[in-house]
Structures are given as structure tokens and as C-alpha cells.
Amino acid sequence: MIDLITDELKKSAETISKIDEKMIEEIADVLVRTIKNGNQVLFMGNGGSSADAQHLAAEFTGRYLMERDPMPAICLSNIAPVTAIGNDYSFDVVFKRQVEAYARKGDAVICISTSGNSKNVIEAMNAAKEKGAVTITFTGPGGVMKDMADHALIIPSKETPRIQEGYLVAGHIICGLTERGVFGKKAVFIDRDDTIAKDVPYCSRPEDLVLFEGAPSSIARLNKAGYLVIVITNQSGIARGKFTEDDLEKINKKMIADIEKEGGRIDDIFYCPHHPDEKCGCRKPETGMGIAAVTRHKINTKASFMIGNTDADVKFGEAIGCTSIKVTEKLTFGAAVDKILKGSF
Numbered sequence: 350m351i352d353l354i355t356d357e358l359k360k361s362a363e364t365i366s367k368i369d370e371k372m373i374e375e376i377a378d379v380l381v382r383t384i385k386n387g388n389q390v391l392f393m394g395n396g397g398s399s400a401d402a403q404h405l406a407a408e409f410t411g412r413y414l415m416e417r418d419p420m421p422a423i424c425l426s427n428i429a430p431v432t433a434i435g436n437d438y439s440f441d442v443v444f445k446r447q448v449e450a451y452a453r454k455g456d457a458v459i460c461i462s463t464s465g466n467s468k469n470v471i472e473a474m475n476a477a478k479e480k481g482a483v484t485i486t487f488t489g490p491g492g493v494m495k496d497m498a499d500h501a502l503i504i505p506s507k508e509t510p511r512i513q514e515g516y517l518v519a520g521h522i523i524c525g526l527t528e529r530g531v532f533g534k535k536a537v538f539i540d541r542d543d544t545i546a547k548d549v550p551y552c553s554r555p556e557d558l559v560l561f562e563g564a565p566s567s568i569a570r571l572n573k574a575g576y577l578v579i580v581i582t583n584q585s586g587i588a589r590g591k592f593t594e595d596d597l598e599k600i601n602k603k604m605i606a607d608i609e610k611e612g613g614r615i616d617d618i619f620y621c622p623h624h625p626d627e628k629c630g631c632r633k634p635e636t637g638m639g640i641a642a643v644t645r646h647k648i649n650t651k652a653s654f655m656i657g658n659t660d661a662d663v664k665f666g667e668a669i670g671c672t673s674i675k676v677t678e679k680l681t682f683g684a685a686v687d688k689i690l691k692g693s694f
Contacts, residue, residue: 364511365518368504376485376500377523378651381530383457383483389421391452391482393444393473394461397513398487399426402461405520413524415647417532423451425473444473454481463512465492474498487516533649536577536616537689538639538666539568540657545682546604553592555603567686568613574690577646580604580618581638581655581665588624597622617642633657634664643669656685 380390390409392402402424409422425431425447434443452458458477460470465488474484474497486498489512495501504515542548545564549557568578580601586592597620605615619638623629631637643650655666655673666673674685687693 377526398461551586551591565611587622639669
């Protein structure tokens with residue numbers, strides 16, 4: 350019995366791992382624009398897809414992970430209109446009639462169908478297009494709906510349970526990206542050494558940390574503009590035995606105090622204590638620290654930036670969805686902040 354369960358879990362995980370991440374991002378971007386433009390999202394589906402449509406609509410109007418205002422969403426699979434329209438007209442138009450009633454130009458209509466051939470959903474898609482709404486489909490690899498849609502999320506499996514599991518996972522991710530995109534905070538992630546402070550190899554004493562002239566006041570300007578400022582730093586000296594985490598905490602307190610003297614604020618600090626040979630998931634350019642920061646502070650990375658002095662910093666920022674700026678002798682930290690505040694990047 351356990352082997353059968355293990356096999357089911359393995360097949361589900363394999364299917365989910367093959368979902369197109371770029372399409373998830375693309376759909377989330379569409380929904381962010383839809384909500385920000387004052388439009389709404391309509392969900393529909395039959396059977397299990399009906400339940401998923403209700404679930405996802407509820408995540409929008411209630412909440413997913415953030416405490417925030419509701420996002421306008423309607424599920425068209427509710428029992429009263431479906432049975433009334435089906436009884437008075439035809440089951441083929443139960444969603445079409447509602448789309449004709451509710452959809453407006455600029456709305457997003459999400460159509461969920463395991464087969465990709467649900468006639469009543471296809472009828473609704475055609476009505477949505479006539480209304481000028483954007484059409485999005487969640488389907489398996491078969492059927493015609495994926496070819497009709499403006500944006501098609503395809504779950505790469507021919508097994509109905511795997512398809513349904515896949516588009517619910519993808520739907521949850523889309524919910525998270527959408528609410529962060531609409532309501533998330535903007536941030537500037539910054540490296541420490543040779544970005545805002547002189548690089549002292551394996552700096553182990555607070556008195557050895559010296560901030561560059563103008564760095565604290567530049568951080569204060571970011572604070573004033575509404576950006577969280579979060580330090581992201583590799584500190585392999587801990588693993589190498591050069592200093593301890595207690596030493597680093599004292600250095601961080603000194604850095605924070607020096608910045609506060611000039612009106613600036615560090616909102617959080619994330620550091621990787623591992624040796625490069627450990628191949629951890631948090632040492633830049635790996636994204637572990639960034640994911641932790643985004644999750645803790647509910648950050649909209651598309652409205653955020655990474656400032657650092659190495660290619661690893663640049664790759665880190667780009668990997669989590671930020672605009673990355675590399676400081677050099679010609680482009681100081683202060684100049685990088687100027688670019689952010691002027692929108693000239």
C-alpha cells in the first residue's frame with residue numbers, strides 16, 4: 350500500500366515540476382494589470398474545475414497570504430445561475446450568459462477544463478472575446494481551448510487527477526504573485542561589502558566596518574521614497590572560522606546605528622554563513638535569502654531593485670525578479686540610488 354501512495358506522490362510531483370514557470374508569471378502579470386486598471390477576474394469550470402474556480406475566486410476576494418483589500422473576482426459556477434440558465438435555456442450557455450452579463454472590456458476570464466473541450470466554457474470564451482476581455486485557460490495538453498486562449502496554462506499530463514492537482518498548484522502561485530503585484534511592498538536589496546561599506550576581508554570587529562561617505566543618507570532617501578531597504582550579504586567567514594555569528598550581530602548593530610545617525614533605516618538583514626564549497630541554496634547568486642525576504646516582507650519584486658558590486662549580486666537580483674544595478678568606480682551606491690529615484694535605469 351505504501352508503495353502505491355509513494356508512486357502517486359511521485360507522479361504528482363513530477364507533473365507539477367514540469368509546469369511552465371514563464372506562463373505562470375505571464376498570467377500573474379496579466380491579472381496584476383487587470384486589477385490595477387480597475388477591472389475584475391471571472392472564473393468558471395465544470396465539476397472539479399467548478400470547485401477550483403470557486404476556490405481561486407475566494408482567494409482573490411478574501412485573501413491568499415496577505416492582509417490586504419479584496420481583489421474583484423466572480424465565480425460563474427454557482428449553483429443557482431447554472432441550474433436556472435441550464436433549465437431555461439441550455440447547459441451549453443450557462444457560462445456564456447453570465448459572461449454576457451458581467452464581463453467588460455479589460456476584464457480577465459479564467460476558463461478551467463481538464464479536457465480542454467468543455468462546450469459551455471468554449472461558448473463563454475467566445476463571448477468573452479466579443480466583450481474585449483482577456484481569456485486565460487487552465488487545461489491539460491489536449492482540447493481546443495488552449496489554442497483559443499490569449500494565455501494558456503497547460504498541465505503536462507494525460508491523467509485527470511494530475512491535471513487538476515497541477516492547475517490548483519499553479520493557481521495558488523498565481524494568487525500569491527497577483528496579490529504581491531497589486532499590494533506588495535517595494536524594496537531595495539543591497540549588498541554590504543564594496544557596495545555600502547569598505548571591503549575588509551572577513552571583517553570580524555564592529556570598529557573595522559566603515560560605511561562609504563553618502564551611503565547612509567542615500568539609504569535615508571530610499572526610506573523616504575517608500576522602499577524597504579534590506580541587506581543581503583554572503584558571510585562565509587563564519588564557516589571559515591574567521592568570526593562568529595555573535596561577532597556578525599555586533600557588526601550589524603554598528604552598521605544600523607551608523608545609518609540611523611544620518612536618518613536612514615535598515616529594515617532587515619539576511620546573511621549566508623556557509624562556505625562556498627557547501628553549495629547551499631542561500632549564498633548569492635542562489636536565491637534563498639531573497640525568497641526568505643520576499644516571503645517575510647510580502648515584497649513585489651517587479652517594483653524592487655538589487656544594488657551590488659559583483660556579477661553574483663546582479664544574477665541574484667534578476668533571479669528573484671528585481672532590476673539589478675551593479676556599482677563600480679564610476680557608478681557609486683549614491684548614483685545607483687539616484688537612478689532608482691529618477692526612474693532612469
